[in-house]
Amino acid sequence: MNPSLKTLVFACRWCPLLGAERAGRERLALPPDFRLIPMECAGAVSPDLILRAFADGAHGVAVMGCHFGGCRHNGANRSAHTRLQLLSAALEAVGIRPARLFVSWGTAHEARQFAGVLSDFQARIRALRKEKDLPLLRGNFTPGHDREMRP
Amino acid sequence: MKKAVLFCTCCGTISATLPPDRLRDALGARLLSAYGKEGPQPACEEFYACSMLCRREESEAALNSVLASGAEAVLAAGCSLSARGFETMKFLGGSTLAEWADIREACAWIHEDAPDGALRKAADILCMGLAALERRAAVAEKPPPCDFPTGEVLVIGGGPAGLACAGALGKMGVRAVLAERRAALGGMLTQLGLLFPRFISGPELAEELIRDVKHIGVQVLPKTTVSGVQPVPGGYRAVLNGKNGEEERRFDAVVLAAGALPVLPRGLYRYGELTGVLSQLELETSLGRVESGQKEALALPRQAVFLQCVAARDENNPYCSAVCCPTSLKNAIRLRSLRPDGSVTVVHRNIATPGKHLEALYRRATASGVLLRSHDPAVTPECLGTERVEGLRFRDALNGEDTVLPADAVVCSTPLKPLPDTLKLAGSLGLRTDGMGFACAREPVQPVSPSGAGIFICGAARWPATVEHCLEQGRAAAAKAAAYMRGIGSCSGDSRCLPVVPQTFWELMPDSACRLPSAEVNGEKCSRCGRCAAVCPYGACFLPEDAGMRVDARKCARCGSCAAVCPTGAASLPGETVAVLRARIKEALSR
Numbered sequence: 001m002n003p004s005l006k007t008l009v010f011a012c013r014w015c016p017l018l019g020a021e022r023a024g025r026e027r028l029a030l031p032p033d034f035r036l037i038p039m040e041c042a043g044a045v046s047p048d049l050i051l052r053a054f055a056d057g058a059h060g061v062a063v064m065g066c067h068f069g070g071c072r073h074n075g076a077n078r079s080a081h082t083r084l085q086l087l088s089a090a091l092e093a094v095g096i097r098p099a100r101l102f103v104s105w106g107t108a109h110e111a112r113q114f115a116g117v118l119s120d121f122q123a124r125i126r127a128l129r130k131e132k133d134l135p136l137l138r139g140n141f142t143p144g145h146d147r148e149m150r151p
Numbered sequence: 152m153k154k155a156v157l158f159c160t161c162c163g164t165i166s167a168t169l170p171p172d173r174l175r176d177a178l179g180a181r182l183l184s185a186y187g188k189e190g191p192q193p194a195c196e197e198f199y200a201c202s203m204l205c206r207r208e209e210s211e212a213a214l215n216s217v218l219a220s221g222a223e224a225v226l227a228a229g230c231s232l233s234a235r236g237f238e239t240m241k242f243l244g245g246s247t248l249a250e251w252a253d254i255r256e257a258c259a260w261i262h263e264d265a266p267d268g269a270l271r272k273a274a275d276i277l278c279m280g281l282a283a284l285e286r287r288a289a290v291a292e293k294p295p296p297c298d299f300p301t302g303e304v305l306v307i308g309g310g311p312a313g314l315a316c317a318g319a320l321g322k323m324g325v326r327a328v329l330a331e332r333r334a335a336l337g338g339m340l341t342q343l344g345l346l347f348p349r350f351i352s353g354p355e356l357a358e359e360l361i362r363d364v365k366h367i368g369v370q371v372l373p374k375t376t377v378s379g380v381q382p383v384p385g386g387y388r389a390v391l392n393g394k395n396g397e398e399e400r401r402f403d404a405v406v407l408a409a410g411a412l413p414v415l416p417r418g419l420y421r422y423g424e425l426t427g428v429l430s431q432l433e434l435e436t437s438l439g440r441v442e443s444g445q446k447e448a449l450a451l452p453r454q455a456v457f458l459q460c461v462a463a464r465d466e467n468n469p470y471c472s473a474v475c476c477p478t479s480l481k482n483a484i485r486l487r488s489l490r491p492d493g494s495v496t497v498v499h500r501n502i503a504t505p506g507k508h509l510e511a512l513y514r515r516a517t518a519s520g521v522l523l524r525s526h527d528p529a530v531t532p533e534c535l536g537t538e539r540v541e542g543l544r545f546r547d548a549l550n551g552e553d554t555v556l557p558a559d560a561v562v563c564s565t566p567l568k569p570l571p572d573t574l575k576l577a578g579s580l581g582l583r584t585d586g587m588g589f590a591c592a593r594e595p596v597q598p599v600s601p602s603g604a605g606i607f608i609c610g611a612a613r614w615p616a617t618v619e620h621c622l623e624q625g626r627a628a629a630a631k632a633a634a635y636m637r638g639i640g641s642c643s644g645d646s647r648c649l650p651v652v653p654q655t656f657w658e659l660m661p662d663s664a665c666r667l668p669s670a671e672v673n674g675e676k677c678s679r680c681g682r683c684a685a686v687c688p689y690g691a692c693f694l695p696e697d698a699g700m701r702v703d704a705r706k707c708a709r710c711g712s713c714a715a716v717c718p719t720g721a722a723s724l725p726g727e728t729v730a731v732l733r734a735r736i737k738e739a740l741s742r
Binding site: 006008013017018020021022023024025027028029030031032033035036037038039040041043044045046047048049052053056057058071072073074075076079080083 | 271724
């Protein structure tokens with residue numbers, strides 16, 4: 001594990017943050033290279049903040065929100081989803097692999113899901129770092145966590 | 152600004168992974184490496200370790216000790232917010248600028264197998280918190296002027312619902328102001344002799360309620376009409392027309408208990424033309440006079456026919472008013488007992504007496520000899536007679552035959568209908584009205600709370616209700632209003648920090664409703680692009696003609712979507728500005 005690897009996680013306080021806290025209470029071991037930033041809503045994560053995080057040297061950025069239909073803010077997560085999809089296209093254009101941005105909806109109170117999703121993402125970032133010549137990954141919205149997405 | 156860190160070892164479960172002295176050194180080294188010796192340090196002079204920060208004694212001692220050392224802001228590091236963090240944070244935040252850092256669930260407990268990484272991470276988390284404190288201090292220093300909370304609730308209407316509500320509010324220690332448009336309190340109670348189902352006296356009940364209200368110190372404004380209530384940032388501005396002329400007052404919450412209007416059967420069944428055609432309210436009054444001994448029982452009609460659903464369930468008032476059947480049965484019972492020699496027949500379309508008490512009333516009526524005949528609504532009944540009423544002709548619904556009942560009185564049971572003034576008030580408060588014109592709450596989940604924060608509605612203003620139901624609803628509204636007042640009492644008094652409760656879920660959590668002040672838009676930076684209005688899930692952002700975007704603080708639920716899409720950085724949440732978030736990100740990634 002490279003100690004200087006850093007992943008930033010924006011977690012909505014209604015679902016994923018509770019999942020994260022529960023993961024802590026269940027003492028699910030996670031690699032210590034992520035930093036959690038609690039947000040009121042995933043909708044409050046602006047693309048600008050994410051770009052700034054990449055500019056500040058984040059290796060990966062994860063945005064986690066409530067599942068669709070379960071947003072505490074009248075479906076603000078849907079517009080956030082659209083926004084982040086647009087952002088991932090923009091990331092590619094500016095030379096940041098879209099795979100470094102991870103978006104997940106629906107880690108509601110589910111400690112193991114939170115831990116699993118986060119470990120997978122961290123593993124992905126680690127792999128990306130190791131294989132520098134890996135072709136740009138498309139579709140950062142991995143199918144595993146896509147199931148509640150609007151078709 | 153001098154900041155202090157309160158480190159909770161959580162009885163050793165945090166310090167097992169993160170020993171306090173090592174963490175302090177790591178934090179010091181981290182601060183030094185990031186900012187150098189001279190640079191602008193998010194300096195931390197105090198590092199105070201304790202074992203159970205969630206114990207009030209310990210948090211008090213820790214807070215006093217760091218405040219005595221001159222610290223102006225406190226970063227408390229311990230368990231997660233959902234564990235003990237939130238309440239401890241609330242306590243600390245009461246006396247100083249405070250920030251919470253979760254290093255238990257988010258660090259110590261999940262990285263037990265990587266102590267070095269955990270230590271680095273904990274130092275990072277603390278630095279993120281310190282940086283956020285630094286930025287937040289700039290916001291916290293300039294609270295805008297605010298007239299709220301006033302601590303007062305306006306109760307509009309001094310009928311049974313309003314009296315019960317004001318009295319209950321007083322008992323819960325909330326200051327209530329009761330505005331009644333008539334000179335005397337009591338509303339419909341003063342006109343009702345006996346009340347079903349328990350046949351207690353209306354005026355006596357009114358007296359009791361008024362005594363309660365006055366004893367508890369509710370400010371009563373008789374002969375005062377409320378000509379308008381406008382939501383303003385922080386609460387409501389009401390225009391009161393009383394004996395001092397027009398007056399504007401601010402209230403935190405408003406309870407609408409203005410009641411409804413009894414319809415008179417004007418132009419129907421020769422009311423006003425034939426003597427002996429009465430409204431139910433007129434009969435009620437004369438029954439009351441006889442019962443109190445002011446009038447002879449012989450003055451009461453001997454052969455009374457009660458006609459139900461007059462001016463109700465028709466084109467104008469297409470609803471069942473729910474109070475007329477019980478009232479008729481009650482008066483029929485009273486009339487039977489006062490004139491045992493006479494007869495009472497109730498001619499009805501169907502009798503609506505649901506519920507335990509009303510069913511008992513129905514049984515009591517039939518047992519006391521009240522006759523019930525159902526008529527065919529397709530054929531309008533007709534009052535017979537030349538000067539005095541002599542009978543009622545109707546088509547019997549059971550055998551289909553036209554029947555004439557001899558009568559010396561035909562008593563028309565009329566419904567309650569919405570008061571035009573109440574409708575106007577409801578309109579100015581932005582309440583929805585149902586198809587019949589009554590104001591709507593959010594039934595069935597929130598029966599006395601309409602969608603606006605701090606507005607409650609009870610009694611016949613929301614639907615025709617019996618006195619008993621009015622009392623219940625008044626008390627329910629009082630409970631809701633008191634919980635609401637408690638919620639805003641705990642907020643800082645910042646005019647932006649409103650207890651906005653756009654969703655049921657929030658209403659259940661008064662604490663969370665006050666967690667952050669509403670979003671605001673900096674008018675100087677705003678380019679009027681309208682993105683925030685497009686994205687706001689509550690429709691709280693609006694664009695005035697001549698100025699920058701504004702946020703309706705009552706609708707805003709502080710999700711931060713507007714700040715996320717604002718291209719100029721004008722929109723922000725005062726607690727979590729972009730600057731605070733950037734500071735956090737920078738600290739998280741600075742090494």
